[in-house]
Amino acid sequence: MSEFAELKFRDKVYQLPVVIGTENEIAVDISKLRAQSGLITLDDGYGNTGSCISEITYIDGDKGILRYRGYPIEELAEKSSFVETAYMVMLGELPTNSQLAEFRAKLAEHEFLHESLRHHFEGFSSDAHPMAILSAMINAMGCFQPAMIEPEDDDHFLDSAARLISKVRTIAAAAYKQSIGHPMIYPRSDLPYTSNFLHMMFSKPNNRYEPTPEVVKALNQFLILHADHEQNCSTSTVRMVGSSQANLYASISSGVCALWGHLHGGANQAVIQMLLEIHESGMSVDQFIEKVKNKDANMRLMGFGHRVYKNYDPRARYLKSACDSVLQNLGVKSPLLDIARELEERALNDSYFVERKLYPNVDFYSGIILRAIGIPLNMFTVMFAIGRIPGWIAHWRENHLNPNGRIHRPRQVYNGQTVRSYIPMEER
Numbered sequence: 120m121s122e123f124a125e126l127k128f129r130d131k132v133y134q135l136p137v138v139i140g141t142e143n144e145i146a147v148d149i150s151k152l153r154a155q156s157g158l159i160t161l162d163d164g165y166g167n168t169g170s171c172i173s174e175i176t177y178i179d180g181d182k183g184i185l186r187y188r189g190y191p192i193e194e195l196a197e198k199s200s201f202v203e204t205a206y207m208v209m210l211g212e213l214p215t216n217s218q219l220a221e222f223r224a225k226l227a228e229h230e231f232l233h234e235s236l237r238h239h240f241e242g243f244s245s246d247a248h249p250m251a252i253l254s255a256m257i258n259a260m261g262c263f264q265p266a267m268i269e270p271e272d273d274d275h276f277l278d279s280a281a282r283l284i285s286k287v288r289t290i291a292a293a294a295y296k297q298s299i300g301h302p303m304i305y306p307r308s309d310l311p312y313t314s315n316f317l318h319m320m321f322s323k324p325n326n327r328y329e330p331t332p333e334v335v336k337a338l339n340q341f342l343i344l345h346a347d348h349e350q351n352c353s354t355s356t357v358r359m360v361g362s363s364q365a366n367l368y369a370s371i372s373s374g375v376c377a378l379w380g381h382l383h384g385g386a387n388q389a390v391i392q393m394l395l396e397i398h399e400s401g402m403s404v405d406q407f408i409e410k411v412k413n414k415d416a417n418m419r420l421m422g423f424g425h426r427v428y429k430n431y432d433p434r435a436r437y438l439k440s441a442c443d444s445v446l447q448n449l450g451v452k453s454p455l456l457d458i459a460r461e462l463e464e465r466a467l468n469d470s471y472f473v474e475r476k477l478y479p480n481v482d483f484y485s486g487i488i489l490r491a492i493g494i495p496l497n498m499f500t501v502m503f504a505i506g507r508i509p510g511w512i513a514h515w516r517e518n519h520l521n522p523n524g525r526i527h528r529p530r531q532v533y534n535g536q537t538v539r540s541y542i543p544m545e546e547r
């Protein structure tokens with residue numbers, strides 16, 4: 120039985136259909152509101168607005184639940200691999216052995232960059248931020264591949280997706296090598312996804328880097344936990360750009376740009392910079408917390424707070440527990456982890472944070488693990504992007520395959536000057 124919401128305005132009542140999702144989320148469908156009533160809605164920052172119906176990821180922000188295609192991220196982080204999770208996020212089901220083998224083969228097939236693309240890196244300044252390079256090079260990749268893929272065709276789609284997921288590693292590692300003036304390292308087709316990335320990052324022509332199983336596992340878990348997160352800022356950007364029928368590379372490149380902001384994916388780098396500032400300044404955690412609470416200081420506790428999670432981000436919970444085992448396995452002591460723990464303890468017992476339901480998010484502990492692995496600080500958000508690529512691709516395709524899909528074009532409320540006449544220069 121269909122349910123309706125009623126909107127009463129002036130002397131009229133409008134009936135708006137209600138949509139109920141498989142997890143009983145309830146939405147008022149306003150797609151016919153303007154036609155019925157001439158009214159539009161206003162929702163600065165879209166905090167109350169659903170942009171689409173999606174089958175990819177479910178979040179319960181109050182209970183701290185996150186599932187990709189119904190699978191809890193905790194189980195995937197424990198039992199899956201990033202490559203298997205990427206396949207499942209994009210295609211909707213866990214792959215069979217043969218499907219996974221075929222996907223892995225595609226990743227190996229596409230791991231090289233066109234030699235002409237490699238020359239682009241020499242054009243970037245040595246201090247260029249790797250996120251700028253990543254976004255530029257993903258778009259440049261589009262020049263070498265069919266501009267528009269047929270998202271309806273699974274094989275063609277999987278090939279293009281594998282191309283992007285594979286080459287993004289090579290681009291990221293090449294950007295790092297360029298920034299330190301080292302020669303770029305070619306991928307090795309005998310290495311699995313994460314090991315191959317670490318090889319390209321840390322091997323040298325005269326010295327091959329062999330990651331320990333603990334490092335590979337930690338990075339795999341990091342990438343799994345970042346694979347998707349429904350309609351976050353960067354994913355919504357990918358869907359927005361893709362809605363104009365822009366090709367996959369242009370859409371993903373725009374997602375990289377959105378992720379770069381320090382309120383979004385750039386927060387993992389900002390958290391470490393914050394912890395280093397506290398550590399090196401000798402400031403106490405209490406002093407730092409008091410500064411954050413002072414609005415005039417215009418400071419935030421980076422890695423805390425979330426638009427959706429009003430409880431502990433399940434990814435932060437997992438990464439916090441992983442910190443101990445990873446650092447212990449790597450024999451790494453981290454004073455920054457001690458500071459992070461103290462900050463969390465202090466904040467979760469402070470009314471400023473409790474009243475605003477501010478809890479650690481995915482970025483609060485993730486940087487501790489990346490730092491322990493040896494990933495350079497300015498590559499942290501690139502690591503977030505590598506993890507998020509499968510989610511962006513899945514949402515781009517879901518948008519394209521939507522039979523009712525339209526270009527995304529929000530309305531606005533105009534609050535500027537009303538009509539007025541042009542003033543000749545001599546009268547101004």
Ligand code: SDX
Pocket residue numbers: 164347348350351352381382383384386411418419420421422423424425426427475477480481482
């Ligand atoms: C990610 O959306 C996603 O799903 C993103 C993500 C994903 O996987 O894609 O989960 C990844 O981006 C995680 C978030 C990483 N960003 C940070 O850690 C930066 C620090 N956090 C924030 O700036 C903030 O919490 C946001 C951006 C995450 C959410 O911002 P909102 O929902 O717009 O909340 P808001 O800015 O309106 O804050 C509400 C109140 C304000 O105080 P009052 O005006 O009510 O007095 O809470 C305060 C804010 O000042 N506040 C904080 C705070 N975050 C919010 N105060 C201190 N420190 C913080 N971190």
